[in-house]
Amino acid sequence: MHVIYGGTFDPVHHGHLRMALEVGEALGVSQVNLVPSHIPPHRGDTGASAQQRLEMIRLAIAGESRLVLDEREVRREGASYTADTLRQLRQELGSEMPLVMVVGTDAFASFDRWRDWQQILQLAHIVVVQRPGAGLPEGSEAGRLVRDYQTASVRELQDNPAGRVMVLNPPLLDISATGIRERIAGGRSIRYLTPDAVWQRIETWALYRPPAGQG
Ligand SMILES: Nc1ncnc2c1ncn2[C@@H]1O[C@H](COP(=O)(O)OP(=O)(O)OP(=O)(O)O)[C@@H](O)[C@H]1O
Numbered sequence: 225m226h227v228i229y230g231g232t233f234d235p236v237h238h239g240h241l242r243m244a245l246e247v248g249e250a251l252g253v254s255q256v257n258l259v260p261s262h263i264p265p266h267r268g269d270t271g272a273s274a275q276q277r278l279e280m281i282r283l284a285i286a287g288e289s290r291l292v293l294d295e296r297e298v299r300r301e302g303a304s305y306t307a308d309t310l311r312q313l314r315q316e317l318g319s320e321m322p323l324v325m326v327v328g329t330d331a332f333a334s335f336d337r338w339r340d341w342q343q344i345l346q347l348a349h350i351v352v353v354q355r356p357g358a359g360l361p362e363g364s365e366a367g368r369l370v371r372d373y374q375t376a377s378v379r380e381l382q383d384n385p386a387g388r389v390m391v392l393n394p395p396l397l398d399i400s401a402t403g404i405r406e407r408i409a410g411g412r413s414i415r416y417l418t419p420d421a422v423w424q425r426i427e428t429w430a431l432y433r434p435p436a437g438q439g
């Protein structure tokens with residue numbers, strides 16, 4: 225089973241890293257592949273460049289063999305559409321290998337506005353991770369997919385290449401990249417929200433600070 229976990233990672237933090245390990249363990253895989261977006265299709269500018277976000281992930285996962293950095297979206301450049309990434313992976317992995325995309329409920333809530341979203345389920349399974357405070361809106365397509373496709377067992381993901389939706393409820397850390405950027409902008413500490421090597425790099429690069437004169 226090949227598991228990918230996409231995100232903006234602006235910056236990567238302990239919430240992402242713990243969630244990746246929890247999901248990897250729940251699915252019984254030895255690796256979870258982190259796929260940072262080059263340009264997230266649905267957001268404004270990122271605070272850190274794509275290369276800086278890659279480097280922070282490298283620092284965060286150094287020495288952790290269960291977490292792997294997949295740089296394909298940054299190398300592809302342009303807007304990063306998940307459907308493109310999954311098509312590329314499907315070609316590489318062949319038609320039989322189970323392919324899983326992990327996504328939090330906050331991001332999955334807008335799934336029916338993702339490019340080629342109907343094709344995504346033909347390419348991969350989706351594991352939806354329930355984030356506290358981020359439910360799936362009543363009557364939304366995302367909510368319907370969870371209800372209609374929801375599968376009970378990891379076994380079903382293993383036995384099929386794509387097309388199942390599974391909801392997981394692992395213990396999560398209440399950390400967001402927005403909270404980290406806001407703390408820095410407000411002159412507060414972000415220590416212990418992200419690995420020390422990432423925290424130090426953010427300091428060195430002076431990321432996420434307000435432009436001079438506005439701080
Ligand atoms: N603390 C967390 N625990 C579990 N999953 C998380 C956590 N933070 C983010 N995620 C999930 O990680 C993926 C990538 O998220 P993203 O890079 O946007 O991080 P974020 O912290 O939500 O950032 P932002 O605050 O900028 O939106 C999404 O699927 C999101 O649901």
Ligand SMILES: O=C(O)c1ccc[n+]([C@@H]2O[C@H](COP(=O)([O-])O)[C@@H](O)[C@H]2O)c1
Binds near residue numbers: 231264265305307
């Ligand atoms: O492909 C799309 O249209 C699309 C739209 C919104 C989000 N996504 C993906 O969802 C993942 C989480 O997004 P985000 O904004 O929480 O970082 C990330 O891998 C994005 O590329 C993808």
